[in-house]
Amino acid sequence: MTGDEVLSLQGVSVELGGRLVLRDVDLQVTKSEQVGLIGPNGAGKTTLLRAVLNLLPTSTGTIDINNRTPAQARGTIGYVPQRHDFVWDFPVDVRTAVTTGRTHLTGWLRRPTRTDQEATQQALERVDLADLHRRPIGELSGGQRQRVLVARALAVRPELLLLDEPFTGLDVPTQEALTHLFRRLTKEGTAILMTTHDLPAAADTCDRLCLLNRTVVAEGPPDQLRDPAIWLEAFGVTRSDQLLHSLGVDR
Numbered sequence: 217m218t219g220d221e222v223l224s225l226q227g228v229s230v231e232l233g234g235r236l237v238l239r240d241v242d243l244q245v246t247k248s249e250q251v252g253l254i255g256p257n258g259a260g261k262t263t264l265l266r267a268v269l270n271l272l273p274t275s276t277g278t279i280d281i282n283n284r285t286p287a288q289a290r291g292t293i294g295y296v297p298q299r300h301d302f303v304w305d306f307p308v309d310v311r312t313a314v315t316t317g318r319t320h321l322t323g324w325l326r327r328p329t330r331t332d333q334e335a336t337q338q339a340l341e342r343v344d345l346a347d348l349h350r351r352p353i354g355e356l357s358g359g360q361r362q363r364v365l366v367a368r369a370l371a372v373r374p375e376l377l378l379l380d381e382p383f384t385g386l387d388v389p390t391q392e393a394l395t396h397l398f399r400r401l402t403k404e405g406t407a408i409l410m411t412t413h414d415l416p417a418a419a420d421t422c423d424r425l426c427l428l429n430r431t432v433v434a435e436g437p438p439d440q441l442r443d444p445a446i447w448l449e450a451f452g453v454t455r456s457d458q459l460l461h462s463l464g465v466d467r
């Protein structure tokens with residue numbers, strides 16, 4: 217790993233149910249960088265995040281997170297899953313849900329320490345949820361739930377933040393607030409890897425895009441990915457006016 221790399225995947229393959237879901241993936245994310253992981257449904261984006269989180273085994277290759285393996289780094293990575301992957305009918309309030317983001321750091325049966333409490337409070341304030349801290353999570357709106365998930369990830373004070381579809385189903389002001397927050401976090405040094413289907417927003421907000429379709433088809437700063445052929449290959453189509461139009465690369 218070079219000095220500024222926070223995450224590095226080299227030659228990573230993942231097999232699930234006897235099928236090769238990721239093949240020979242190389243990907244780096246450096247300190248203060250926001251990388252968008254883009255690709256069609258089933259491209260392996262969530263699988264890649266889950267491999268980094270040590271939730272899935274790799275069949276080949278290496279994953280390095282600040283000179284640690286995924287097993288060693290577990291609990292230090294901030295992870296925002298897709299909203300529907302979280303158990304919202306669990307009877308806990310917002311503050312407790314955010315504190316449980318630190319469970320892998322502090323242990324399951326321990327009472328929260330002062331550090332846990334401070335990290336939780338800071339995370340709540342960063343996503344503007346401090347006023348709602350006693351609200352049961354089952355009573356929250358979609359946008360409030362998304363902010364709980366982000367606060368939960370921030371509660372570990374991560375150097376690496378993984379976001380799985382963080383903008384899906386959010387109104388424009390909530391999307392903007394989160395975009396600004398992610399921008400501030402990268403300025404402070406956090407490395408962010410984000411999956412999204414919002415291609416124009418990704419091109420607008422990310423420093424670099426990685427186009428994935430089982431393997432990395434192309435990667436680079438958004439303005440270097442203006443060749444329509446790259447996008448058609450990444451999405452496995454021969455022609456898609458809507459795709460190219462949404463990216464502004466159809467001229």
Ligand SMILES: Nc1ncnc2c1ncn2[C@@H]1O[C@H](COP(=O)(O)OP(=O)(O)OP(=O)(O)O)[C@@H](O)[C@H]1O
Binds near residue numbers: 259262
């Ligand atoms: N546990 C599993 N067992 C077998 N196959 C799986 C498993 N989990 C995912 N897959 C398959 O792996 C492929 C990649 O899935 P993944 O969820 O990583 O894609 P994705 O790029 O995140 O898609 P989407 O944009 O739809 O969220 C899909 O074909 C999926 O069916």
